Amino acid sequence: MPDTEVKTEKTPFKSDLLKGKKGLVVGVANKRSIAWGIAQALSNHGAQLAFTYQGDRLKESVAELAATLPGKSPLYPCDVTKDDEVKKVFEGLSQEFGSLHFLVHAVAFAKKEDLDGRTIDTAKDGFQIALDVSSYSLIALAKAAEPLLEKEGGSIVALTYLGSEKVVPNYNVMGIAKAALESAIRYLAADLGKKNIRVNGVSAGPVSTLAARGISGFTIMLEGHRNRAALKRNVEVEEVANTAFFLLSPLSSGITGEIIYCDAGYRIMGF
Numbered sequence: 542m543p544d545t546e547v548k549t550e551k552t553p554f555k556s557d558l559l560k561g562k563k564g565l566v567v568g569v570a571n572k573r574s575i576a577w578g579i580a581q582a583l584s585n586h587g588a589q590l591a592f593t594y595q596g597d598r599l600k601e602s603v604a605e606l607a608a609t610l611p612g613k614s615p616l617y618p619c620d621v622t623k624d625d626e627v628k629k630v631f632e633g634l635s636q637e638f639g640s641l642h643f644l645v646h647a648v649a650f651a652k653k654e655d656l657d658g659r660t661i662d663t664a665k666d667g668f669q670i671a672l673d674v675s676s677y678s679l680i681a682l683a684k685a686a687e688p689l690l691e692k693e694g695g696s697i698v699a700l701t702y703l704g705s706e707k708v709v710p711n712y713n714v715m716g717i718a719k720a721a722l723e724s725a726i727r728y729l730a731a732d733l734g735k736k737n738i739r740v741n742g743v744s745a746g747p748v749s750t751l752a753a754r755g756i757s758g759f760t761i762m763l764e765g766h767r768n769r770a771a772l773k774r775n776v777e778v779e780e781v782a783n784t785a786f787f788l789l790s791p792l793s794s795g796i797t798g799e800i801i802y803c804d805a806g807y808r809i810m811g812f
């Protein structure tokens with residue numbers, strides 16, 4: 542443990558900046574999910590939100606969380622690897638919302654055995670699953686969202702991690718998937734810029750969530766991060782959420798194709 546334990550501001554910032562704006566949040570599993578933190582931040586600034594859930598297993602938990610937000614939040618089943626489910630989400634949104642102002646992509650998956658040991662042992666099917674769920678899904682969702690986002694202009698944010706550019710033990714195939722995701726962010730930003738749709742990424746420091754706990758040695762990662770980061774602590778989910786809010790709001794209207802690091806200053810440290 543570091544000798545300085547810094548408390549961060551948890552009181553939510555509120556405004557009407559996103560009043561009248563509508564967004565889709567993909568990737569809420571439970572109350573610890575980064576996507577849920579982002580949803581709360583967006584709602585605190587007046588946005589109306591729709592959510593997807595992966596299969597009936599998560600329906601109840603997502604519905605319970607969504608019910609705590611003001612206004613009606615449409616819910617859609619969506620396994621991002623299933624084209625027909627992605628299509629149905631946007632057909633539903635077209636009916637419910639008519640237009641869309643933002644999309645949050647907070648989805649990643651790799652097989653348990655591929656988040657441990659050597660990257661060289663990754664089998665083709667594990668590689669394909671990780672890249673399909675964690676990288677291609679951004680392209681699929683952006684393409685399906687384009688007709689709704691282009692109506693009034695919009696913003697897309699995807700969650701990524703430093704393991705895309707630096708070797709992080711056990712992150713393995715997910716690092717490769719995040720590298721593809723970050724590259725996709727830039728290419729999509731170039732494709733969609735002329736339609737006034739921005740695409741950016743938030744690279745978050747480690748946060749204890751369901752997905753993160755699937756990475757072997759995640760607790761050691763949290764501790765190492767805390768000890769080395771410039772701010773000498775881990776990031777709070779609220780801080781990641783506020784960064785996403787900034788990128789989804791008009792405050793960042795001149796920014797596209799970028800990856801913003803919300804990592805308590807871990808990445809800048811050389812030693």
Ligand code: NAP
Binds near residue numbers: 573599745750
């Ligand atoms: P999380 O709460 O477990 O969220 C991951 C979400 O991805 C879950 O809702 C999961 O649903 C969903 N998902 C997996 N496969 C899917 C599929 N085929 N179709 C639709 N949804 C699917 O974990 P999280 O940490 O908040 O992750 C959100 C994002 O943040 C991910 O992109 C992650 O890589 C990124 N990120 C996390 C950290 C961290 O330390 N936590 C740091 C940097 C970036 P199921 O539960 O049903 O699988």
